[in-house]
Amino acid sequence: MAKAIEIKRFSYKYPDGTIALSDINLSIEEKQKVVLIGPNGAGKSTLMLAMAGFAKGEGEIIVNGLKVEKKNLKKIRTVIGCCFENPDDQLFMPTLFDDVAFGPLNMGFNTEQVKIRVAQALRTVGMEAMAEKAPHHLSAGQKRAAAIATVLSMSPDIIALDEPDGSLDPRNREKLVALLKNLPQTLIIATCNMNFAAAIGDRAVLVDKGRIIADGEAKEIMFDTKLMAEYGLEMPAMVNDTSEL
Amino acid sequence: MHHAHIDKFAYQDSPVHRLDARVKFIAAVIFTAVVISLPRTSFAILFCYAIGPFVILVLGRIPLKFVFKHILLVSPFVLILALSCPLYDKTPVKIAFGPSVFQTTVGWERCCTICGKFVVTMLALIALVSTTRFSNLLAGLGKLGVPKLLIIQLGFLYRYIFVLIDTAQHILRARTGRTFRNLGVKQEMKIASAMLGSLFIRSIDTAERINIAMHGRGFNGNWRTISRLKISNNDYIFGVLFSVFVISLYFFAVPVLN
Numbered sequence: 493m494a495k496a497i498e499i500k501r502f503s504y505k506y507p508d509g510t511i512a513l514s515d516i517n518l519s520i521e522e523k524q525k526v527v528l529i530g531p532n533g534a535g536k537s538t539l540m541l542a543m544a545g546f547a548k549g550e551g552e553i554i555v556n557g558l559k560v561e562k563k564n565l566k567k568i569r570t571v572i573g574c575c576f577e578n579p580d581d582q583l584f585m586p587t588l589f590d591d592v593a594f595g596p597l598n599m600g601f602n603t604e605q606v607k608i609r610v611a612q613a614l615r616t617v618g619m620e621a622m623a624e625k626a627p628h629h630l631s632a633g634q635k636r637a638a639a640i641a642t643v644l645s646m647s648p649d650i651i652a653l654d655e656p657d658g659s660l661d662p663r664n665r666e667k668l669v670a671l672l673k674n675l676p677q678t679l680i681i682a683t684c685n686m687n688f689a690a691a692i693g694d695r696a697v698l699v700d701k702g703r704i705i706a707d708g709e710a711k712e713i714m715f716d717t718k719l720m721a722e723y724g725l726e727m728p729a730m731v732n733d734t735s736e737l
Numbered sequence: 738m739h740h741a742h743i744d745k746f747a748y749q750d751s752p753v754h755r756l757d758a759r760v761k762f763i764a765a766v767i768f769t770a771v772v773i774s775l776p777r778t779s780f781a782i783l784f785c786y787a788i789g790p791f792v793i794l795v796l797g798r799i800p801l802k803f804v805f806k807h808i809l810l811v812s813p814f815v816l817i818l819a820l821s822c823p824l825y826d827k828t829p830v831k832i833a834f835g836p837s838v839f840q841t842t843v844g845w846e847r848c849c850t851i852c853g854k855f856v857v858t859m860l861a862l863i864a865l866v867s868t869t870r871f872s873n874l875l876a877g878l879g880k881l882g883v884p885k886l887l888i889i890q891l892g893f894l895y896r897y898i899f900v901l902i903d904t905a906q907h908i909l910r911a912r913t914g915r916t917f918r919n920l921g922v923k924q925e926m927k928i929a930s931a932m933l934g935s936l937f938i939r940s941i942d943t944a945e946r947i948n949i950a951m952h953g954r955g956f957n958g959n960w961r962t963i964s965r966l967k968i969s970n971n972d973y974i975f976g977v978l979f980s981v982f983v984i985s986l987y988f989f990a991v992p993v994l995n
Contacts, residue, residue, distance in 0.1 A: 574953045580900050581946040586872035586892050598955030628899045
């Protein structure tokens with residue numbers, strides 16, 4: 493299988509000198525659903541930012557065959573769609589339609605193509621009737637789904653989601669799991685919620701203190717009692733049944 | 738958290754709501770300019786002008802309680818200005834209002850006119866924002882040639898003012914939950930400045946994250962949107978009715994009433 497993302501010896505320091513990521517080596521294949529797990533402050537979000545070229549460090553990151561560097565950033569950001577932790581940061585336009593259309597318009601699609609993409613993305617997340625709503629009129633679950641639609645409308649090959657389950661009630665989390673499981677793209681999800689991670693991920697990458705601690709099949713990693721306890725993570729209650737997430 | 742949105746009725750559907758944002762905006766601007774330019778002695782005609790926005794509000798099914806609540810909210814700023822008039826102009830003047838004639842001063846007459854003009858123009862403004870979605874208003878302003886940068890700033894202001902209010906309320910609640918005695922003015926000021934500082938830093942963090950989200954979706958400095966505004970026959974009819982109402986009152990009623 494072709495590589496969606498390849499990270500070689502990547503390290504990143506915050507401007508104050510704190511090491512955020514250290515010697516990261518990671519290879520993600522196309523169509524894989526990878527969950528980045530780890531305690532708070534482990535470096536999961538920074539790793540996702542680095543993949544999209546928002547955190548420039550030492551080492552090499554290759555996304556769909558393109559090296560993450562200034563000249564390739566425009567192309568890379570059409571390949572990897574990032575959805576950040578707080579949907580209020582993602583939904584910055586006056587209406588949901590404008591928000592979902594923002595990416596395709598910047599990609600250079602014409603008005604008709606943009607309208608089709610917006611309609612498709614909103615249909616996928618079940619929000620086609622809310623296109624004209626202002627983001628501040630949406631509930632937390634709707635905002636989360638809308639934030640995903642802003643990325644889907646760009647049809648990226650890779651979707652990176654940072655804590656997509658944060659502040660969601662069980663019903664909305666269940667809907668989100670169903671939505672994400674059916675997406676055909678390569679998925680990279682950073683989360684602290686092991687039930688959520690187990691319901692979606694084929695593969696789990698455990699990150700702590702900016703280093704990759706474990707990488708392997710999701711069930712294998714998340715059911716390793718010793719490993720989970722050592723890094724302050726809980727074991728998932730169930731893996732296949734999403735109704736009790 | 739729930740906020741008192743000024744445009745909370747803008748998502749309703751009525752013939753007024755369906756009018757194009759540009760037409761309503763231009764009408765509101767002309768109406769305001771005409772009302773402001775009325776002479777101070779034309780208090781009675783202000784009542785006639787008030788009929789216009791009043792009809793719009795009724796047709797748009799905007800509750801009058803909501804309208805007057807918002808007028809009251811803004812009124813202190815105008816009342817300070819209006820109530821200062823009687824203090825510096827005490828020239829006696831007679832005012833005829835129907836069959837009654839009142840003896841008062843120019844200052845009081847000016848005060849009443851300012852208050853009257855304020856209420857009528859506020860009615861028009863509330864009629865505009867209560868029957869027009871803010872996004873359509875921004876799109877309309879863009880089409881009317883208002884600089885793009887200003888439109889973007891207004892869009893962000895409207896989008897994030899509620900997020901900022903929420904954050905401020907969370908900080909205030911956290912402070913209240915841990916305050917058990919009167920701390921005195923000096924200490925309170927110190928706490929307030931720390932809270933403002935925290936709010937400021939959070940706003941900068943939010944702005945940085947929004948900037949990343951924008952660049953993540955291909956933003957390169959060019960602001961692109963799709964306009965969905967369309968002028969229909971109803972807009973032309975509204976334009977004609979509005980023009981007849983404003984012009985006929987101004988050119989026929991003003992000389993008669995004065």
